[in-house]
Amino acid sequence: MEDNKQKVGSNEISSVMGINLGVTFDKRILSWLAAIAAELVVAAVVIFVFYLPQMTEWEKLNKEIKKQETLLESKRDKVKMISDLEAVIGEAEDTLELALPPNKDIGLLLASLRQQSALVGVRIDTYALNPGEVSTAENKAKNNKNAEIDSGLPIELTVSGQIDNLRRFLDIVNTSLPIKKVDNVQVVSSEDRQQTKLKLEMVMYFMHRDEKQVESNPLRMFTQGEMDLLRSLSGYASYNQQRDAVDVPLGNNDLFGM
Amino acid sequence: MRLKVDLIPKGTIRIAQTNRLIKRMKLVAYALVACMIAAVAVLVLVRGGLEVRLAAVKREVAVVDEQLSELKDREMQLSYESLILSKVALIVSQRKDFRRIISDVYSLLTADTWVDALSFTDDGVLMTYKADGVGSYRKLDLVLSQLSGDKIDWLESVKINQVSRASNAVYSINVDMGIIKTKSGEAKK
Numbered sequence: 001m002e003d004n005k006q007k008v009g010s011n012e013i014s015s016v017m018g019i020n021l022g023v024t025f026d027k028r029i030l031s032w033l034a035a036i037a038a039e040l041v042v043a044a045v046v047i048f049v050f051y052l053p054q055m056t057e058w059e060k061l062n063k064e065i066k067k068q069e070t071l072l073e074s075k076r077d078k079v080k081m082i083s084d085l086e087a088v089i090g091e092a093e094d095t096l097e098l099a100l101p102p103n104k105d106i107g108l109l110l111a112s113l114r115q116q117s118a119l120v121g122v123r124i125d126t127y128a129l130n131p132g133e134v135s136t137a138e139n140k141a142k143n144n145k146n147a148e149i150d151s152g153l154p155i156e157l158t159v160s161g162q163i164d165n166l167r168r169f170l171d172i173v174n175t176s177l178p179i180k181k182v183d184n185v186q187v188v189s190s191e192d193r194q195q196t197k198l199k200l201e202m203v204m205y206f207m208h209r210d211e212k213q214v215e216s217n218p219l220r221m222f223t224q225g226e227m228d229l230l231r232s233l234s235g236y237a238s239y240n241q242q243r244d245a246v247d248v249p250l251g252n253n254d255l256f257g258m
Numbered sequence: 259m260r261l262k263v264d265l266i267p268k269g270t271i272r273i274a275q276t277n278r279l280i281k282r283m284k285l286v287a288y289a290l291v292a293c294m295i296a297a298v299a300v301l302v303l304v305r306g307g308l309e310v311r312l313a314a315v316k317r318e319v320a321v322v323d324e325q326l327s328e329l330k331d332r333e334m335q336l337s338y339e340s341l342i343l344s345k346v347a348l349i350v351s352q353r354k355d356f357r358r359i360i361s362d363v364y365s366l367l368t369a370d371t372w373v374d375a376l377s378f379t380d381d382g383v384l385m386t387y388k389a390d391g392v393g394s395y396r397k398l399d400l401v402l403s404q405l406s407g408d409k410i411d412w413l414e415s416v417k418i419n420q421v422s423r424a425s426n427a428v429y430s431i432n433v434d435m436g437i438i439k440t441k442s443g444e445a446k447k
Contacts, residue, residue: 026276042294058308065315082333097339174357187375214341219337
């Protein structure tokens with residue numbers, strides 16, 4: 001280096017590497033300039049090699065945090081929804097399960113109709129139903145395509161009695177569990193006008209618990225209409241098996257026992 | 259006469275200026291180093307902070323997951339029950355109020371008149387009502403006029419299909435009652 005630097009004073013140089021700078025510098029200025037330049041180079045290296053990739057990492061971390069926070073929020077919402085639904089359904093749980101039995105329970109349908117007719121003082125004259133495949137109903141209900149078709153059990157029923165009692169019977173059919181839907185009604189008076197016959201075409205519904213469908217059903221809060229329905233369902237009459245068991249020793253398996 | 263006094267030699271001033279410049283350069287150099295160290299420290303701290311925050315959120319997620327797995331059976335049960343409620347709501351919404359129609363029709367009957375047959379069709383109600391005793395036809399006519407009036411809100415039209423008299427002096431009228439359709443297309447039964 002000595003060769004390349006022409007000494008001017010003890011600490012001064014006027015050329016670097018044989019190039020004349022035209023001005024005289026203190027050697028220390030040059031070395032500090034070199035140090036600053038080196039620092040700037042190091043800073044640039046740090047920025048490109050360390051800082052920028054780290055910034056990307058920050059962004060990734062921030063995104064991951066946001067994702068996790070959203071996930072946390074949704075999971076918390078789910079926990080809250082479960083507890084809210086629990087509070088809403090609570091005591092109505094049994095009612096709902098009574099509303100739609102899990103299978104084509106012909107015994108339950110007939111026994112409940114018999115109990116309801118006895119309650120309002122009308123007589124069941126005839127009934128006819130075509131349950132279809134009871135043994136494979138569960139498997140069919142698992143298949144969504146057939147679920148709707150298989151979920152109703154149609155029945156034709158003829159009851160007779162006083163018209164007021166028949167109207168009460170219609171009421172009780174509509175406000176009792178399991179849920180039934182009357183599709184058509186025919187009223188015929190007897191010759192002596194003492195009795196009236198009511199021919200009903202109705203459907204009793206059931207719902208098999210299909211685990212796939214249950215799992216894919218997102219939990220949601222009930223609408224006001226559903227809440228009102230739930231409240232009114234709680235007031236519906238349900239088939240009292242205990243009472244029936246005393247009255248009919250054969251129990252519900254006696255499908256044709258009136 | 260011009261008097262020139264050099265209080266400080268030029269060389270000394272230059273040295274002082276050089277020293278001042280070096281001092282500033284030192285300051286800049288140290289400041290740069292300090293900035294770099296600070297920047298790296300900030301980077302490390304911020305990243306550490308983010309990682310701590312992420313870990314905390316993940317821990318919370320794990321806690322809630324634990325809660326949810328404990329509630330899994332309950333969740334499935336509630337989901338099943340909400341499916342039942344949806345289906346019940348659908349069934350109930352499709353119900354027709356036959357009872358109301360029957361009650362309304364029977365409320366119009368007077369003494370010695372009765373409904374002989376009543377059935378529901380897609381568009382309305384087909385009814386045969388009868389009367390006997392003195393002034394039978396007038397009694398039937400009275401019921402008919404009440405039917406045609408605006409007493410029954412679901413009634414759209416009344417068409418008389420047949421008026422007949424049997425040998426036992428029992429009069430009967432067969433009417434076809436049109437029912438007002440609701441917006442859903444279902445008859446307002």
